[in-house]
Amino acid sequence: MGRYVARRLLQMIPVFLGTVTIIFFMTRMLPGDPAAAMWGDKAADPAQLAAFKHQMGLDVSKWQQYLNYMGDLFTGDFGTTMGGRKVTDVIGEAFPVTIQLALLAFAFELVVGVAIGLFAGLRRGKAFDKSTLVLTLLLISIPVPVLGFIFQNVFAIQLGWVKPTVQAQHMTFDQLILPAVVLGSISLAYVARLTRTSIAENLKADYMRTAVAKGLPRRKVIGTHLLRNSMIPVVTFLGTDLGALMGGAIVTEGIFNVQGVGNALYHAIGRSEGATVSGFVVVLVLVFLFASLLVDLLYAVLDPRIRYA
Amino acid sequence: MPDMIEKTAPAGENAIPAQRGTAAEAKAEKPRSLGLDAWHDLRKRPVFVISAVLIVLLVLFAIAPSLFTSVDPRAGDLRNHYLTKPNYLHFFQGDWFGYDGQGRSIYARMIYGARASVVVGICVTAGVTVLGGLLGMIAGYYGGWVDTIVSRFTDMVFGIPLLLGALVILNAFQVRTVWSVVFALVVLGWTQMTRVMRGSVITVKQSDYVTAAKALGAGTGRIMFKHILPNAIAPVIVVATIALGGYIATEATLSFLGIGLQDPTISWGIDINSAQKVIRQAPFALFFPAGMLSVTVLAFIMLGDAVRDALDPKLR
Amino acid sequence: MTTALEKTTAAKDRPVPGTPLLEVRDLHVEFKTRDGVAKAVNGVNYSVAAGETLAVLGESGSGKSVTAQTIMGILDMPPGRITSGEILFRGQDMLKMSGEERRKIRGRKIAMIFQDALSSLNPVLSVGYQLGEMFRVHQGLSKKEAKAKAIELMDRVRIPAAAQRVNDYPHQFSGGMRQRIMIAMALALEPDLIIADEPTTALDVTVQAQVMDLLAELQAEYHMGLILITHDLGVVADVADKIAVMYAGRIVETAPVHDLYANPAHPYTEGLLRSIPRLDQKGEELYAIKGLPPNLYKVPAGCAFNPRCDAATDLCRTESPALHQVTDRDGAELAGRKSACHFWKETLHG
């Protein structure tokens, strides 16, 4: 197992470098002159502009900038924003918010999704199962912006259960509930459907018959024997999804005014802030890579037939 | 909703397992009739029939919107403002579903908006299928270092979240048309198809009839396109059909964020964005484009589900 | 065997060998599927006494497993449905018991061994856990105690190095060892009755004999009743006391094992016996019963066997034969012998 992890980590290095390279050139090809934009509508003083560009490291060729950037990256220096702030500071501010949001969404889709999927799978073909299939399909089809406005309107504005948006200054955990529900809802639909299919399939397995024949109570037959086997495909999805949830809930954060990664990225892209955009994406790619490693390891824990050498 | 495409085809539910032993073998005997079988099977499914009717209608909207409305969707008359409520009995008239903020007919824009969605959906799907499928076939067929390079490169691009990457790319365009959106989504979206195709080709490559064709001296091109492709394509078609709805949703989301399509192109995403500001005074302005978008995405996802069931009964 | 197991044995109210244990009376089971209603079991009658082995024979699809599943209470319902009959376990009708009462019998009083041990064991749980679960659920033992018991059981069914292998998973064992684990699981609580559904079919021939011997030995040791479902007439001759032959969901003949082999009272049994390869008939073409097993959605009228029977008459095509008590030439009842053929006399004495 240890050797497998080591090998996977080694394999991650070229993929990581490659992704960062692609991201670097994608962001630095953004047109317009972000440095000149600092002066707003006024024409910038050429000398001052040149000095600013030099200070930002923008006065050398793209390739040189790339080498500098990669070199700095390994010392933990993600560069600075046009406004002069360290990108790591901006990241350090936005990520905790998004991590809270993503974990909350993740917990929501995991608990509710698996529960719905379990009940639907156990009652395959019954009314609950059929309505689950229809409702999850509808949920998948409703685009997130629309879903966000519907939820905001119904639960916050009409029913008044929660605040419609998050207070930027003193954000509290309960303000994140509604955005988390919106963020996790599409994945929840997939988790429910996957769990349902998996449960219904494993229900027919021979070992389930054995478990009943052993005289186990239903709670144990389902909890120990059925659920454990059925979670294997669901874990794969959840693993990739954790990365995706973090990957900037751009729309959700926008609608609910959550000052997280999605919002920061959206504004950075709009202002053509190359260093900020690539800094965020670098962290996201790392999260994504580690999440997929974690899934593979979890897989081996859940299914002893899988052995990593 | 960072990455709609991936979510539209989560690994477990829609992705095709690498080992498809009996299905692949069964196909080996009669590759041609598989498509025919699937068609006969499909016609009997209500899900397929409903989604097919919806899609035909959408395509008609896209090709000939003027058949459905005589109102110019771009002509704004400020006397008709949001506050002009819909007149639900004026079927197919300009004021059927009311007017938007600039006094433009919501009904006409609903019909005309289909074009952008359908074009983006179909072109992106075609693009990623051809590009990703080709790369996947090459990687799967040749194996060795070719496979390593293609697979690693796929991993690199796969790590970039689709919506985020598309925002970065599209931001580089001063003027964004349907084609820039298609470009951005194809450039980022092909990886999924490559993975599916590669897995499928590797399975098919090992089957007896491919070995037999090789033994008979068939050329590489012939083996790839005549023997492997027809047998390896089913999972790719399934994933592509389901992904199509996701691409449409992504386009709408990009347009909603203001970095997708721009005026004068008509997109439901743009209309959703402008309607959200007046959601309380004129909920209908949000409801109709949002509803159309949802129905469109739903139709393609249902079509994908039906196609999957028909092409691969084992995945049911 | 260690003292711990002996103590539980002593404490248990074990039925005296020879007393009736299980009696199935006129059991009917059907399956409702898209294609219609399949009458899988159409009036099964058989009984087992403590310490006795009943072999159930019959072609594939004749309803042997469905009967066993119904006794265990693990029939898939739906699509399955018990339309009538009684299953008496030590005098009580199990079909009238509550779910909880039945659960307490399963595993503890009646246990089952399945054909395919690989798929019947849970792939993601260690064999030690799966064995220990019996003790934890039924006897409330702690995790540690249960594990010690599991090792003891694995020793009992002669799995080498049991203490080291207790944490292994099913896929890490050979086929024969896996079936031993299934047997150990069934044996765990020393039930009164074990139902073994083709316990050796999935194994190599050499391993088959070992597993069968082990099962017979343990059965004798614990004085359990055993219902052995099998296709293999050779195995039956060695271990069974009596035989029930099934055809199309019915018992067509029951008899003490040697009587049946020596002199069958039903044409179907006759055909089955003629189709076993025998050493003294080397070189001759093997006999096969003509025709196909019946379609359970459309069982023929009259005797279900009539389309394949050489002795069939018009009576056979209209009237279903009852399960007749068989007598010898002088009319004296032959103990335990019954036949569901209009012409059992001709078959037996002719």
Ligand SMILES: Nc1ncnc2c1ncn2[C@@H]1O[C@H](COP(=O)(O)OP(=O)(O)OP(=O)(O)O)[C@@H](O)[C@H]1O
């Ligand atoms: N869950 C089920 N759903 C529908 N039909 C079933 C089901 N289980 C069994 N059957 C039907 O009941 C009939 C009897 O099956 P059963 O398994 O008892 O046969 P068997 O005598 O054990 O055969 P074998 O020797 O092959 O194990 C079969 O025709 C089968 O199709």
Ligand code: SF4
């Ligand atoms: S009843 Fe008739 S058909 Fe049936 S076994 Fe006897 S002789 Fe044959």
Ligand SMILES: [Mg+2]
């Ligand atoms: Mg059976």
